[in-house]
Amino acid sequence: MQLKTEEVGDIVLLRIEEERMDAHNSGAFKEQMLALFDEGKCNLIIDLSAVRFVDSSGLGALVSGFKNASAREGSLKLCGMQPQVRSMFELTRLHRVFEIYTSVEEAQGSL
Amino acid sequence: MKHNVEVDITIPNQTRYLGLIGRIGEDLVRSLGRYTGDRDELAYHLNLVLTEAITNAICHANANDPDKKIQVQISASDNSLCIKVFDEGAGFDLEKLNPKDVKDTAECGRGIQIIHRLMDKVDYRRSDKRNVLEMTKKLH
Numbered sequence: 001m002q003l004k005t006e007e008v009g010d011i012v013l014l015r016i017e018e019e020r021m022d023a024h025n026s027g028a029f030k031e032q033m034l035a036l037f038d039e040g041k042c043n044l045i046i047d048l049s050a051v052r053f054v055d056s057s058g059l060g061a062l063v064s065g066f067k068n069a070s071a072r073e074g075s076l077k078l079c080g081m082q083p084q085v086r087s088m089f090e091l092t093r094l095h096r097v098f099e100i101y102t103s104v105e106e107a108q109g110s111l
Numbered sequence: 112m113k114h115n116v117e118v119d120i121t122i123p124n125q126t127r128y129l130g131l132i133g134r135i136g137e138d139l140v141r142s143l144g145r146y147t148g149d150r151d152e153l154a155y156h157l158n159l160v161l162t163e164a165i166t167n168a169i170c171h172a173n174a175n176d177p178d179k180k181i182q183v184q185i186s187a188s189d190n191s192l193c194i195k196v197f198d199e200g201a202g203f204d205l206e207k208l209n210p211k212d213v214k215d216t217a218e219c220g221r222g223i224q225i226i227h228r229l230m231d232k233v234d235y236r237r238s239d240k241r242n243v244l245e246m247t248k249k250l251h
Contacts, residue, residue, distance in 0.1 A: 056224075067218075
């Protein structure tokens with residue numbers, strides 16, 4: 001999956017540079033997050049502003065990252081969702097699981 | 112006069128084609144002449160239902176076998192939408208893939224649940240030597 005990674009202190013900002021998160025790229029995304037966790041980088045902010053479409057596989061990858069971050073006493077926060085992506089979190093009730101912010105700055109300010 | 116649109120596509124059993132079929136579904140919705148509801152929402156939902164159904168066919172029914180194929184038929188009229196996804200595999204148990212209560216932190220199990228939430232009728236059955244997942248939705 002195409003990502004841009006930026007480290008600010010102990011926070012890693014992941015900007016997803018794909019229009020779709022689906023079964024074709026969500027497995028690779030999970031692996032990319034696991035590699036960060038293995039390096040001890042456990043506080044992630046994921047910027048979804050470029051993502052127009054997410055399916056259950058994409059949501060599953062984000063849940064996997066959230067569980068791995070939490071198990072390491074870290075955090076995984078989401079920001080920049082387009083309205084239809086946000087509606088997927090509501091449809092599956094995952095908006096109750098994740099901390100969701102409107103912008104990267106707002107997510108950073110919560111830490 | 113009725114405005115029926117029918118699309119029939121066969122793709123290799125590979126997830127790389129999910130985006131292509133999703134875009135075709137969205138374009139089809141935008142071409143519906145008389146639909147008066149939220150067209151952007153319906154386009155997104157058709158993209159989603161196609162993506163979930165084809166992913167199930169590729170990964171569960173056809174067990175990721177690259178030699179198998181998936182056939183997708185979309186039929187839209189003024190008042191209904193029907194999608195059929197044919198696989199060539201051993202099939203899957205629709206009920207097992209649709210747990211009544213998916214845990215909030217489960218990584219899998221939401222695909223068929225999403226299809227049930229967005230479509231009015233969902234049926235999976237044997238059809239000749241293949242299986243077909245048929246999903247219909249009334250359009251208002």
